[in-house]
Amino acid sequence: MPDHSARILAEVAARRAALVTLTRDLVRIPTLNPPGRNYRELVEFLEARLEAEGWSVELIRAEGAPGDSDRWPRWNLVARRDGTRPGDCVHFNGHHDVVEVGHGWTREPFAAEVEDGRIYGRGTCDMKGGIASAIIAAEAFVAAMPDFAGAIEISATADEETGGYGGVAWLAEQGRFDPERVQHVIIPEPLNKDRICLGHRGVWWAEIETRGRIAHGSMPFLGDSAIRHMGAVLEEMERTLFPLLAGKRTAMPVVPEGARQSTLNINSIHGGEPEPDPDFTGFPAPCVADRCRIVIDRRFLIEEDLAEVKREVQDLMERVRAARPGFSYEIRDMHEVIPTMTDENAPVVRSTAAAIEKVLGARPDFVVSPGTYDQKHIDRIGRLGNCIAYGPGILDLAHQPDEWIGIDDMVDSAGVMALVLAELLR
Numbered sequence: 001m002p003d004h005s006a007r008i009l010a011e012v013a014a015r016r017a018a019l020v021t022l023t024r025d026l027v028r029i030p031t032l033n034p035p036g037r038n039y040r041e042l043v044e045f046l047e048a049r050l051e052a053e054g055w056s057v058e059l060i061r062a063e064g065a066p067g068d069s070d071r072w073p074r075w076n077l078v079a080r081r082d083g084t085r086p087g088d089c090v091h092f093n094g095h096h097d098v099v100e101v102g103h104g105w106t107r108e109p110f111a112a113e114v115e116d117g118r119i120y121g122r123g124t125c126d127m128k129g130g131i132a133s134a135i136i137a138a139e140a141f142v143a144a145m146p147d148f149a150g151a152i153e154i155s156a157t158a159d160e161e162t163g164g165y166g167g168v169a170w171l172a173e174q175g176r177f178d179p180e181r182v183q184h185v186i187i188p189e190p191l192n193k194d195r196i197c198l199g200h201r202g203v204w205w206a207e208i209e210t211r212g213r214i215a216h217g218s219m220p221f222l223g224d225s226a227i228r229h230m231g232a233v234l235e236e237m238e239r240t241l242f243p244l245l246a247g248k249r250t251a252m253p254v255v256p257e258g259a260r261q262s263t264l265n266i267n268s269i270h271g272g273e274p275e276p277d278p279d280f281t282g283f284p285a286p287c288v289a290d291r292c293r294i295v296i297d298r299r300f301l302i303e304e305d306l307a308e309v310k311r312e313v314q315d316l317m318e319r320v321r322a323a324r325p326g327f328s329y330e331i332r333d334m335h336e337v338i339p340t341m342t343d344e345n346a347p348v349v350r351s352t353a354a355a356i357e358k359v360l361g362a363r364p365d366f367v368v369s370p371g372t373y374d375q376k377h378i379d380r381i382g383r384l385g386n387c388i389a390y391g392p393g394i395l396d397l398a399h400q401p402d403e404w405i406g407i408d409d410m411v412d413s414a415g416v417m418a419l420v421l422a423e424l425l426r
């Protein structure tokens with residue numbers, strides 16, 4: 001088999017200006033989520049762009065998915081290109097939604113200004129630059145090797161920033177990531193062009209409520225304070241749970257290093273009288289709190305079992321109850337995601353690693369994300385394990401003011417993705 005790398009990389013390099021234009025065009029459509037603005041406009045723009053280049057394109061609305069409504073419909077795009085012979089299907093998936101702008105910008109967030117080799121704007125790095133790079137990679141590959149085997153798919157999906165239920169989860173439920181249909185998935189999230197992300201830790205969100213009895217605040221002994229009970233819960237967490245979690249280390253190569261262990265965040269705490277409206281000028285009423293609630297965000301490791309993760313918290317609550325007469329509580333599950341990690345020897349990992357070495361002249365780092373992303377749906381609903389996140393952009397810039405993406409980084413990672421296609425679709 002002759003090595004077509006030089007020809008493929010030349011085709012990518014020749015599309016540098018097209019890559020910049022496509023990224024800027026995508027950033028200029030502000031697909032803010034929530035609530036999910038301009039999704040239809042974005043997928044229609046991409047549909048026209050891809051059809052003109054010979055792709056067959058479907059627009060798919062996740063009708064009835066969480067967040068979907070006639071006012072804010074959840075639109076997704078799937079484009080496909082078949083080769084001349086049977087073979088595997090390589091699928092690039094990018095989310096087209098972006099998070100709110102926030103404060104602190106010195107640039108216009110949706111102008112996509114270009115300066116000193118960077119494109120600035122909300123969604124440049126997370127992840128319209130990645131979607132554009134995958135499209136250019138596929139087009140360069142097809143130009144260099146029109147006689148390829150198998151098929152290439154590109155999807156631009158909704159709602160990753162709010163869980164992906166109107167996007168990748170929806171497509172997975174329709175069987176679009178069935179291993180019979182699709183054999184390799186690359187998600188060009190901004191993980192840095194020399195890193196391959198194999199998966200993510202798991203998640204358990206729950207609400208814990210402590211209960212007491214309301215009474216007049218001048219006679220607290222006639223009531224039973226749910227806030228004091230919650231104080232005891234938090235103290236027990238400090239004493240036993242946080243040290244236990246800090247001791248659980250993982251073999252997963254999670255970055256940053258601090259997340260290479262189990263973690264727990266207390267997202268919120270509410271007890272007693274609700275916060276007054278900002279325009280209320282009176283005093284609060286004197287009452288003993290009969291309810292107190294916290295929301296916990298527990299991130300767990302591939303070495304841990306979800307049932308055991310939950311049991312640790314139940315056991316803790318039981319210890320507190322044993323020490324505090326009259327105290328009752330409830331734990332309500334809110335959300336859970338099982339950890340996932342693709343094998344380092346999986347075909348998509350090996351070809352991407354080889355392509356990175358060819359383009360950048362260095363071996364890639366294998367990493368795991370501390371938080372989840374759309375791979376969870378591809379793995380769990382789609383039952384497809386051969387999936388990675390690989391794409392241009394610096395992870396730390398995501399969701400920040402003055403977000404940007406480097407044009408050289410996009411060209412390099414488009415080169416990597418094009419070489420992966422050459423390897424997997426020979």
Ligand SMILES: [Zn+2]
Pocket residue numbers: 095126127160189190
């Ligand atoms: Zn993202």
